[in-house]
Amino acid sequence: MTEAEVIELIDSSLAEEFELERTDMTPEANLYDDLGLDSLDTVDMVIVLEGAFDFKIREEEAIRAIRTLDDIHRFVLSKIEQHS
């Protein structure tokens, strides 16, 4: 997958799960303040991403530092790169 395809899969998966408007999903959007997610949503977000990309990330320390959509993009891209 290209980087753009990865980002699109992340965004479309999160948009579907959390009923987000794609226009609000800018890279700098804060998951909590801008997109309205909460702690339960972040648990579900991990499950959605694991399902979309067929990897396991729930034990990753780096997830705790994620704040923006771009943080997710970077995290997933690095994870894919590690496995390639």
Add this chain to the structure above:
Amino acid sequence: MPLNSVVITGIGIISPLGNDFPQLKKALLAGSSGVREIPELEQVGGLRSRLAATVNGVDPKQIPRKFRRSMSNMSIYAYLASQQALGMAGYPDDLLDSGDLGVFIGSTLGSTATSESFFLDYFRDHSLERMKTGLFFQLMGHSCAANVAQSFGITGRVLSPSAACATSSQAVGYAYEQIMMGRQKAILCGGADEFHPLTVATFDIMHAASTHFNQQPEASPRPFDSRRDGVVCGEGSGILLLESETNARQRGAQILAEVIGFSTTSDTSSIASPDIDAMVKCMQLALQDAGLTVADIDYVNAHGTGTEQGDIAEAKAIQQLFTDQVPVSSLKGHLGHTMAASGTIELAGCVGMLQQQQLIATRNLEQVDELCRGIDHLQQNRTQSVKTILKNNFAMGGINSTIILRSDLND
């Protein structure tokens, strides 16, 4: 300690006959049926009944996702009905978190559909890694009550009675007692259930589900009729806002009816089959609670599900107390059996009868079964003065419940 009078100031309805109180009233008066054939039931092996009374036209997306994620259909119905009840009562938003308002809403089970969906996935590989956080909140026994309290920010007492078909009758009765004693000023109370084939199967395996009218859905169920052949399972939610009369009058709320009597008892003769004497006792205790005699009752709204044994027992119990002097009908011929919601959806129907001074006949009651005779069965709607109504709900598990409503407060 003086006891408070308890009144109904709001009604919310999600039902097979419409999704608000005015629609329900109109459909009941018109003699409409909410029963339909459900083709998907043909796919369920061993299931003979193809009928259900399902809810239509509900848009769950009216509910913000943050609240909806922990809801199955039953909580969605309870939320929408609660919203209607609060709106009708004009209950102020700033009193929702006062602690004076409680939520007493029950269901028969947690969500069977959610449970099925989870286990279908789980049994693929016995992995819990795909389990999302909303699952438990849909499975828990107090899902409807908790979801309503959370969504509206209601901070008073929360109770989730679970007594199958008597659930919402008990919810109203317990709310009435709490308000009467001054423990809460107001309580959103009632029940909700969602349709699932397991509910139909539960009755079908006991030969208590309707199976002979699959091609004529509107001809079933047939409470007290000689051709009745069982329950038609339904779904929905009925929510009443009960308040102390004092609170309602201080707010200037419109009073729809008064709750004046309640009883609930355990019938230990059988977990599945009702006992006549236990039904009589339950009705007597409700009359005693209300300080009334049988002569004060203008109409009896029967549980009347359309089963062989249940209808006979209830007809005989009513006959013992009221002989043929009080009109009797069941609303399940119109609504099917909305399970945990049946008590409050049908109580709402009773409030409609008080408002319109018109009694609604039992739909599909064409020829009264010989064994159900001896009472004044309503086979046509009847216009008459009606002030006091006794309403029964008799549930699997041997749980009986009776509520008494009155139209006016001061005479």
